[in-house]
Amino acid sequence: MESEQFNKSSEIEPTGPVIEPGHTxxxxxxxxxxxxxxxxxxRFWYVGFGLSFILVLVLLFxxxxxxxxxxGVWGINIPVGWGFAIVNFVWWxxxxxxxxxxxxxxxxxxxxxxxxxxxxxxxxxxxxxxxxGMFPLLHLGRPGYAYWLFPYPSTMGIQPQFRSPLVWDVFxxxxxxxxxxxxxxxxxxxxxxxxxxxxxxxxARFAYGxxxxxxxxxxxxxxxxxxxxxxxxxxxxxxxVSVHTVVSFDFAVGLVPGWHxxxxxxxxxxxxxxxxxxxxxxxxxxxxxxxxxxxxxxxxHLKNMGEVMLATGLIVAYGxxxxxxxxxxxxxxxxxxxxxxxxxGPYWFMYWALILFNILVPQALWLRTVRTNPVALFxxxxxxxxxxxxxxxxxxxxxxxxxxxxxxxxxxxxTIWDYAIFTGSIGLFVCLLFLFIRVLxxxxxxxxxELVHDTEESR
Amino acid sequence: MTLPGSETAKELSIYGLMAEFGQPxxxxxxxxxxxxxxxxRMDAYSPFPIDGLAEAIGFHKTRIPLIVLIGGVLGCxxxxxxxxxxxxxxxxxxxxGRPLNSWPMFIPVTFELTILLAALSAVLGLFALNGLxxxxxxxxxxxxxxxxxxxxxFLCIESIDPKFDREATRRFLxxxxxxxxxxxxx
Numbered sequence: 218m219e220s221e222q223f224n225k226s227s228e229i230e231p232t233g234p235v236i237e238p239g240h241t242x243x244x245x246x247x248x249x250x251x252x253x254x255x256x257x258x259x260r261f262w263y264v265g266f267g268l269s270f271i272l273v274l275v276l277l278f279x280x281x282x283x284x285x286x287x288x289g290v291w292g293i294n295i296p297v298g299w300g301f302a303i304v305n306f307v308w309w310x311x312x313x314x315x316x317x318x319x320x321x322x323x324x325x326x327x328x329x330x331x332x333x334x335x336x337x338x339x340x341x342x343x344x345x346x347x348x349x350g351m352f353p354l355l356h357l358g359r360p361g362y363a364y365w366l367f368p369y370p371s372t373m374g375i376q377p378q379f380r381s382p383l384v385w386d387v388f389x390x391x392x393x394x395x396x397x398x399x400x401x402x403x404x405x406x407x408x409x410x411x412x413x414x415x416x417x418x419x420x421a422r423f424a425y426g427x428x429x430x431x432x433x434x435x436x437x438x439x440x441x442x443x444x445x446x447x448x449x450x451x452x453x454x455x456x457x458v459s460v461h462t463v464v465s466f467d468f469a470v471g472l473v474p475g476w477h478x479x480x481x482x483x484x485x486x487x488x489x490x491x492x493x494x495x496x497x498x499x500x501x502x503x504x505x506x507x508x509x510x511x512x513x514x515x516x517x518h519l520k521n522m523g524e525v526m527l528a529t530g531l532i533v534a535y536g537x538x539x540x541x542x543x544x545x546x547x548x549x550x551x552x553x554x555x556x557x558x559x560x561x562g563p564y565w566f567m568y569w570a571l572i573l574f575n576i577l578v579p580q581a582l583w584l585r586t587v588r589t590n591p592v593a594l595f596x597x598x599x600x601x602x603x604x605x606x607x608x609x610x611x612x613x614x615x616x617x618x619x620x621x622x623x624x625x626x627x628x629x630x631x632t633i634w635d636y637a638i639f640t641g642s643i644g645l646f647v648c649l650l651f652l653f654i655r656v657l658x659x660x661x662x663x664x665x666x667e668l669v670h671d672t673e674e675s676r
Numbered sequence: 677m678t679l680p681g682s683e684t685a686k687e688l689s690i691y692g693l694m695a696e697f698g699q700p701x702x703x704x705x706x707x708x709x710x711x712x713x714x715x716x717r718m719d720a721y722s723p724f725p726i727d728g729l730a731e732a733i734g735f736h737k738t739r740i741p742l743i744v745l746i747g748g749v750l751g752c753x754x755x756x757x758x759x760x761x762x763x764x765x766x767x768x769x770x771x772x773g774r775p776l777n778s779w780p781m782f783i784p785v786t787f788e789l790t791i792l793l794a795a796l797s798a799v800l801g802l803f804a805l806n807g808l809x810x811x812x813x814x815x816x817x818x819x820x821x822x823x824x825x826x827x828x829x830f831l832c833i834e835s836i837d838p839k840f841d842r843e844a845t846r847r848f849l850x851x852x853x854x855x856x857x858x859x860x861x862x
Contacts, residue, residue: 242723242826243826243827246723246825246826246827247826368758368762374767375767376762376766376767377762378769379759379763379781379782379785380763380781382784384785385784385788388784388785388788388789389784389788392789392791395795395796396791399796400795403799403802406808407825411723411826413825414822414823414824414825414826415825415826430803430808430810431810431811431813432808432825433721433813433821433824434721434722434723434825435720435806436719436720436726436732436733436735437719437733437735438806439722439724439729439730440729440730440735440738441738441740441802441805442725442802443725444738445744445799448740448741448744449795452794452795452798455791456788459787459791463788663723663724664724666827667724670700670724
């Protein structure tokens with residue numbers, strides 16, 4: 218019934234179905250598992266992995282230097298005590314949100330097109346949250362004491378301050394990482410069993426066998442599995458909304474003009490989904506081309522993701538407009554000056570670049586020809602990635618640089634160590650993704666079999 | 677030479693009989709017929725979840741939702757109490773005479789810990805109920821069974837079923853239209 222409707226809509230859908238016709242249970246299994254097991258590792262993999270690994274080395278070097286010399290090597294100062302580290306933290310966490318949205322919220326909404334993109338979107342979430350988690354730790358200055366943030370029986374007889382959003386952040390981000398990891402691993406188990414049975418090399422059989430934990434596809438197991446998966450989706454949905462809400466509280470609870478605003482939670486969550494979908498597109502478009510996965514990640518997927526980007530982008534645009542409006546309407550000189558300073562102050566370039574990348578360029582997505590053109594989508598996705606980073610820069614740095622007293626104003630500019638660690642974190646993210654597509658199936662095989670079954674049934 | 681009980685010993689020397697099918701519908705049909713025939717100790721194996729298959733072999737309820745609920749409630753109460761204990765009992769800080777039990781500020785962490793414990797109990801509960809990790813299982817002794825994670829569908833009637841009889845069960849399984857029937861060694 219449900220799959221009938223789904224098929225009907227794919228018939229009238231000019232951009233085509235969610236899986237190209239002619240695939241069988243065996244063909245989807247073989248095609249996806251062969252990328253890992255039998256195909257020669259393509260040359261671009263070595264090039265991509267090598268380049269990103271160089272950036273990982275840059276990250277390691279930058280971190281070592283930072284830990285030796287202290288956070289003074291960064292551009293942060295008083296008044297701008299939160300620099301690149303916090304900008305990057307918020308940016309990476311936001312990127313992670315699309316993976317959970319695709320795997321949990323679209324599952325609850327019964328959107329079948331999620332099935333071929335959820336696996337690598339979840340992997341992306343995990344790696345993005347790992348990159349994000351690194352920054353507050355480095356920002357502490359003395360990462361060895363990070364455990365002070367957790368309640369533990371301390372010989373000092375003190376406890377964390379649970380009324381502080383920074384402590385909420387610790388719980389939100391660590392819960393988010395744990396739940397994303399569990400969700401991802403749970404989704405992988407049936408596919409790990411497939412890999413175990415498809416692998417011919419002894420070590421591969423052993424390794425996948427250990428990870429699959431003896432999964433045998435029993436009907437009773439599947440029954441419990443589906444129930445647990447659904448509940449996990451139900452738990453991850455409010456979680457993902459709460460995470461960026463708590464991140465926005467880090468700012469909104471403070472008194473700094475440009476931070477102290479009730480619109481922050483919804484506008485941060487929408488921004489997170491926006492940047493996350495941009496990153497999914499940034500990864501999916503080259504991957505489907507390079508690995509020849511156009512049958513599974515079809516134009517329909519790209520178009521749908523483009524539409525989600527357009528919708529969340531408009532919510533973000535509304536957030537910017539409301540920020541400007543409330544600054545003016547509040548009649549508060551500090552709020553009004555904050556807005557004027559963003560637009561025409563020393564960082565005016567950042568603000569207008571942000572408006573260009575985040576609001577003006579993505580309006581091209583209104584056109585169907587743009588939404589179904591992978592190259593155009595890729596360019597827009599890159600623009601949104603940059604735009605969302607600039608948004609966080611404007612919020613963090615520009616607000617702090619000029620607050621209430623002109624005598625305490627100051628300027629911030631990032632040093633080479635800021636850039637080293639930022640680009641290094643991108644390298645770490647890309648490097649982990651390359652390792653992931655090399656050793657694990659990047660598309661959920663069992664869900665593709667289900668998709669084949671459903672489309673056959675309704676034919 | 678027939679000793680009492682040797683008949684059962686002979687039946688139990690194998691794990692069961694396994695039939696192979698090429699289509700999910702055929703497996704579902706066979707599962708329904710086996711249940712109607714009176715078999716109860718059996719399991720079906722498929723490369724993806726099939727609607728109604730667990731019900732067809734007589735498995736209706738799962739305790740996963742209850743486990744998740746218990747995990748969530750424990751996380752919620754435990755999470756709130758953790759903060760209450762830290763802020764009110766163990767390390768009270770008087771900040772301008774404000775109440776120590778400032779419960780609205782404790783909600784975010786309570787929420788996160790609710791989700792964390794519910795999610796952990798969902799996954800660990802799933803593993804526990806399914807008996808995973810299980811490195812050895814007799815069904816893997818059937819050569820063809822490695823296709824159960826690719827494109828083949830299997831139904832295994834276990835020898836501990838009271839109605840199990842090597843010959844009769846084999847004849848029955850052959851009558852439901854399989855592509856092969858195999859003995860599963862222990």
